[in-house]
Amino acid sequence: MKRSNAAEATLSKKTFDRLRDIIREQAGLDFPDGKRYLLESRVKSRLLAQGLPDFETYADRLEQDHTGEIAKLVNAVTINETAFFRHxxxxxxxxxxxxxxxxxxxxxxxxxxxxxxxxxxxxxxxxxxxxxxxxxxxxxxxxxxxxxxxxxxxxxxxxxxxxxxxxxxxxxxxxxxxxxxxxxxxxxxxxxxxxxxxxxxxxxxxxxxxxxxxxxxxxxxxxxxxxxxxxxxxxxxxxxxxxxxxxxxxxxxxxxxxxxxxxxxxxxxxxxxxxxxxxxxxxxxxxxxx
Ligand SMILES: C[S@@+](CC[C@H](N)C(=O)[O-])C[C@H]1O[C@@H](n2cnc3c(N)ncnc32)[C@H](O)[C@@H]1O
CATH class of the missing domain: 3.40.50.150 (Vaccinia Virus protein VP39)
Known part of the structure; x- marks a missing residue:
């Protein structure tokens, strides 16, 4: 049964695989199995921003995307930790x-x-x-x-x-x-x-x-x-x-x-x-x- 509330949506293994394939193809970034919950929390912000009910609908949207949502997804999943004179x-x-x-x-x-x-x-x-x-x-x-x-x-x-x-x-x-x-x-x-x-x-x-x-x-x-x-x-x-x-x-x-x-x-x-x-x-x- 589909959930109607994006805040409570959970990321199934199947949709995790779809999303990580898209991210790997677009940005080369790898999300190993252990990073499923990290990806779930990062992508949820995009679900909420788009007013979509669940990760499956979001993945469908991405697979047809020509509107810049992929770029926004990449922005949401990158780790940007940095500092001056870091090393x-x-x-x-x-x-x-x-x-x-x-x-x-x-x-x-x-x-x-x-x-x-x-x-x-x-x-x-x-x-x-x-x-x-x-x-x-x-x-x-x-x-x-x-x-x-x-x-x-x-x-x-x-x-x-x-x-x-x-x-x-x-x-x-x-x-x-x-x-x-x-x-x-x-x-x-x-x-x-x-x-x-x-x-x-x-x-x-x-x-x-x-x-x-x-x-x-x-x-x-x-x-x-x-x-x-x-x-x-x-x-x-x-x-x-x-x-x-x-x-x-x-x-x-x-x-x-x-x-x-x-x-x-x-x-x-x-x-x-x-x-x-x-x-x-x-x-x-x-x-x-x-
Ligand atoms: C952890 S930060 C490192 C920043 C800085 N180089 C440093 O060492 O402090 C990683 C950065 O890599 C960027 N990044 C990830 N995938 C990328 C890609 N395919 N092409 C270019 N930049 C990418 C992220 O957006 C993020 O800002």
Whole structure:
């Protein structure tokens, strides 16, 4: 018997399978069996928003969707946890060696632009952390170099938040006090990124599991793609990593999250162990596509 009250609707195994297939196909995100109740609570907000009585009707609607409900579903199911300078050891390595090396390489190539991509950037914390580092470490020493920073995510709502650049205390807990004073305006318990830093970053929507989307991203010196690969299955992970390899210039670096090793995936990126962090480098003589 169908329930008429969406708030009490429950997600059957059969409809869970239908919904997770749609989500896997659209975003590459994997919901293993143990995540059924998580998906139920996330999707329920969409049922209520659409005024639909149960998950079955919602799945029927999605299978015919050409109206943007799929994008709203993806927004509802993504996990957007992030923070400024989330993995401090990676930022230490960037400051101490990787960013200076990348600038040197571009200078040797007689180029005057450096490109940085925060892939799956959520509310922009990582992209702005990179912008702050560029401003602190690189711009004063290399005024002739242009730094292009791009932040992308599949979730259009977090991208809106990223563009406004407003953060709670929790998001900025790792930001050194001097950076907090220099690069943020404080308004009560909200920290607002200063316009000069905000203007350094372009945000746009991009699905990492969509090959067409990935192909638009080329010639990056540095890519940070952290804490998103864990949500993909092995096939999607391999495809995304191959795409990121192609998005790097030879000699460029990739950082992933602390628990996201590339081992066994047959990606020709070279692990570079630094004192406190692990980076992956595209060899300068590497093959154009793995
Ligand atoms: C846990 S957050 C990580 C944010 C940031 N990279 C960090 O490490 O703090 C994961 C982000 O990946 C995004 N995401 C999930 N699937 C995606 C996909 N297929 N393409 C692009 N972004 C995706 C989510 O919307 C979410 O904002």
């Amino acid at each position: 401090p050891s990676q930022f230490e390595a960037l400051e101490a060696s990787i960013l200076p090396e990348l600038v040197r390489r571009r200078q040797q190539e007689r180029a005057n632009t450096m490109r940085i991509w925060s892939a799956a950037c959520s509310a922009g914390d990582e992209a702005y952390s990179l912008a702050i580092l560029v401003r602190e470490v690189l711009e004063p020493r290399h005024p002739q170099m242009n730094f292009h920073i791009v932040g992308t995510d599949i979730d259009t709502e977090v991208l809106e938040a990223a563009r406004t650049g407003r953060y709670r205390q929790r998001a900025v807990r790792n930001v050194p006090a001097s950076y907090l004073r220099t690069y943020f305006d404080r308004s009560g318990d909200t920290f607002v990124i200063k316009p000069a830093v905000r203007e350094m970053v372009d945000f746009h929507a991009l699905n990492l599991t969509d090959e067409g989307d990935r192909r638009t991203m080329r010639n990056f010196d540095l890519i940070m793609c952290a804490n998103v690969l864990i949500y993909f299955n092995e096939t999607a992970k391999r495809d995304v990593l191959r795409g990121l390899y192609r998005s790097l210039r030879p000699g460029g670096y990739l950082f992933v999250g602390g628990s996201e090793a590339l081992g066994g995936l047959d990606i020709p990126l070279e692990p570079i162990r630094m004192e406190s962090a692990l980076a992956y480098q595209r060899p300068t003589n590497g093959s154009p596509s793995p």
